[in-house]
Amino acid sequence: MTELPVAQRNPVRVERSVYGDAAIMLTVHAADRATRQATAQALRAAVLEEHISGVRDVVAGLESLLVQHACLDIDRAALDRRLATLADRAIANPGVHRTTRTFVVPTVFGGGHGPDLAEVANELRMTPDDLVAAFTATVHTVDILGSGTAPMMHGLDLGAPITRCATPRQQVPAGAVMVAGRNSIIGPAPGPSGWRILGQTPLALFDIHRDPVVHYAPGDTFRFAPLVVGRWAEFQRCLLVPEEQL
Amino acid sequence: VTRPGLVIIDPGWLSTLQDLGRSGVEHLGIPAGGAADQYSASVGNVLVGNPRQATCLELTAPTLSARATRDLLISVTGATARVRVNGHVVPMWTPLCVTAGSLIAISEVRDGIRVYVCINGEIESDRFLGSAAPDARMGFPQRLIPGQVVGVDTDFRDFTHPFSGIPLFRPPVDIPDRRGSTWTITVTDGPETEAVTGIRDLLESATYLVDARSDHVGIRLEGAVAHPDSADEIVSHGVPIGAVEIPHSDELIVLGRARSLTAGYPIVAIATSASLATLGQAGPGRRLAIRWTSIEEAVAAYRAQQIAIDAAEAATTRLFDAVALPRRRHRVNAEE
Numbered sequence: 245m246t247e248l249p250v251a252q253r254n255p256v257r258v259e260r261s262v263y264g265d266a267a268i269m270l271t272v273h274a275a276d277r278a279t280r281q282a283t284a285q286a287l288r289a290a291v292l293e294e295h296i297s298g299v300r301d302v303v304a305g306l307e308s309l310l311v312q313h314a315c316l317d318i319d320r321a322a323l324d325r326r327l328a329t330l331a332d333r334a335i336a337n338p339g340v341h342r343t344t345r346t347f348v349v350p351t352v353f354g355g356g357h358g359p360d361l362a363e364v365a366n367e368l369r370m371t372p373d374d375l376v377a378a379f380t381a382t383v384h385t386v387d388i389l390g391s392g393t394a395p396m397m398h399g400l401d402l403g404a405p406i407t408r409c410a411t412p413r414q415q416v417p418a419g420a421v422m423v424a425g426r427n428s429i430i431g432p433a434p435g436p437s438g439w440r441i442l443g444q445t446p447l448a449l450f451d452i453h454r455d456p457v458v459h460y461a462p463g464d465t466f467r468f469a470p471l472v473v474g475r476w477a478e479f480q481r482c483l484l485v486p487e488e489q490l
Numbered sequence: 491v492t493r494p495g496l497v498i499i500d501p502g503w504l505s506t507l508q509d510l511g512r513s514g515v516e517h518l519g520i521p522a523g524g525a526a527d528q529y530s531a532s533v534g535n536v537l538v539g540n541p542r543q544a545t546c547l548e549l550t551a552p553t554l555s556a557r558a559t560r561d562l563l564i565s566v567t568g569a570t571a572r573v574r575v576n577g578h579v580v581p582m583w584t585p586l587c588v589t590a591g592s593l594i595a596i597s598e599v600r601d602g603i604r605v606y607v608c609i610n611g612e613i614e615s616d617r618f619l620g621s622a623a624p625d626a627r628m629g630f631p632q633r634l635i636p637g638q639v640v641g642v643d644t645d646f647r648d649f650t651h652p653f654s655g656i657p658l659f660r661p662p663v664d665i666p667d668r669r670g671s672t673w674t675i676t677v678t679d680g681p682e683t684e685a686v687t688g689i690r691d692l693l694e695s696a697t698y699l700v701d702a703r704s705d706h707v708g709i710r711l712e713g714a715v716a717h718p719d720s721a722d723e724i725v726s727h728g729v730p731i732g733a734v735e736i737p738h739s740d741e742l743i744v745l746g747r748a749r750s751l752t753a754g755y756p757i758v759a760i761a762t763s764a765s766l767a768t769l770g771q772a773g774p775g776r777r778l779a780i781r782w783t784s785i786e787e788a789v790a791a792y793r794a795q796q797i798a799i800d801a802a803e804a805a806t807t808r809l810f811d812a813v814a815l816p817r818r819r820h821r822v823n824a825e826e
Contacts, residue, residue, distance in 0.1 A: 265785050301513055305725065306727075308725070392627050393518055433628055
């Protein structure tokens with residue numbers, strides 16, 4: 245039996261769909277999740293770098309990109325063709341193509357700072373110490389910036405996906421280091437969340453008075469370093485900057 | 491040092507500095523934000539000779555009292571309210587000359603919940619990513635408090651009507667008619683419209699009641715809902731302003747400008763750009779009817795709104811230039 249060419253065995257396709265009168269959604273279809281996510285990342289960068297006139301904002305999903313455009317005085321067909329070209333480029337060259345940076349996040353694990361650590365460890369049939377060791381040994385790669393600039397990351401492999409809270413918390417403090425499924429995230433600002441909290445960092449992830457507001461972007465990597473609670477004040481209100489700048 | 495302008499005496503339930511919001515920021519996970527009723531904020535600024543994205547005051551379910559500490563040229567737009575200057579009732583949707591020391595009082599709001607106060611010149615404000623619009627989540631609340639001085643950089647001086655003392659001229663303005671208890675909003679298809687059997691007929695046949703848990707993040711609607719036929723999980727993705735989501739509970743959520751940017755709930759419809767101003771005025775207890783429309787009709791309706799703003803701007807420009815009132819041009823670094 246002849247083997248099909250790679251492109252036919254594993255076709256990657258970007259679907260473009262109308263999303264109301266001022267947006268087009270680009271959704272990546274591929275057999276495996278890694279390809280979908282890498283293509284979506286390339287797509288995000290391609291559309292942002294293109295600075296297309298009439299495009300106001302884009303929102304990245306893990307496997308998609310929402311392109312929001314002006315409602316008036318825009319040639320939707322021309323925009324659609326341009327996005328199709330960018331999609332082809334992303335399919336041909338998935339992933340992140342820039343020099344990425346690394347960030348180290350001092351984190352107090354467990355106790356009041358990580359109220360779900362013991363329970364999550366128990367679910368995974370590990371000790372809390374083993375869970376912290378596994379978490380801090382992992383290189384976490386940023387996939388997208390979620391609500392409030394939250395870096396949503398992959399890389400964590402603890403055997404089984406981690407369940408979410410049965411009832412989401414109404415107010416999670418800023419700096420919460422959280423996990424759900426096979427993803428990790430830091431909540432830069434206080435807010436509601438259903439993710440499980442393993443720890444908390446005293447660092448500020450963003451500064452609204454600076455440009456850029458955040459230093460990290462998709463493709464950058466995070467590592468977490470255990471911090472004893474007694475050293476919290478040393479890091480409090482300091483801004484998270486790349487390791488290269490330390 | 492803050493310039494003179496306005497001193498806030500009573501900011502009411504919630505008053506903030508506001509503008510039309512940010513653009514080019516949502517890839518950072520920061521929502522566009524900005525005035526819930528962009529039509530009223532835009533027209534209000536146009537009426538005082540400002541670019542439409544100039545900083546203004548947004549009052550929610552408002553009463554407001556403030557004292558002018560210099561001569562000001564202001565306009566009040568949005569939901570219908572009783573506006574008084576030194577006790578005299580003055581019209582909305584028109585330029586008003588307010589002399590230094592005057593007391594401005596806004597009360598008795600009906601047919602909507604948000605009122606905009608725009609002032610000729612530039613209202614002094616901190617900015618976050620180029621905009622004065624609040625983003626409470628990011629620690630930029632922009633909330634006005636009693637005693638706060640709102641500085642205004644303006645070239646306007648003492649221009650009053652020789653007889654009445656109250657201005658002046660009324661540029662033609664298309665004032666939205668929001669009388670009546672049920673408002674109609676138009677929607678186009680969403681990605682999951684086809685996945686929920688009967689949702690088209692259901693949304694059009696029901697009326698929906700705006701719940702108290704509604705703000706710039708989104709409006710919750712009580713009323714008939716249906717859920718997708720299959721329980722396939724939707725991978726979390728970007729959600730546009732105006733998306734009509736059906737969460738796991740039996741309600742609808744229409745996303746606002748300060749929404750969380752990604753979600754995995756079924757989106758059964760998307761409110762048209764032309765309907766967003768009306769949604770921005772819909773407060774608790776308001777009834778909404780939903781009508782389906784096409785993209786082409788949605789764009790035409792939005793174009794009609796923008797033409798109305800353009801017309802008000804053109805008329806105001808001619809009037810201001812004729813009597814040598816100061817106008818602000820677009821800032822060099824302004825968006826658009």
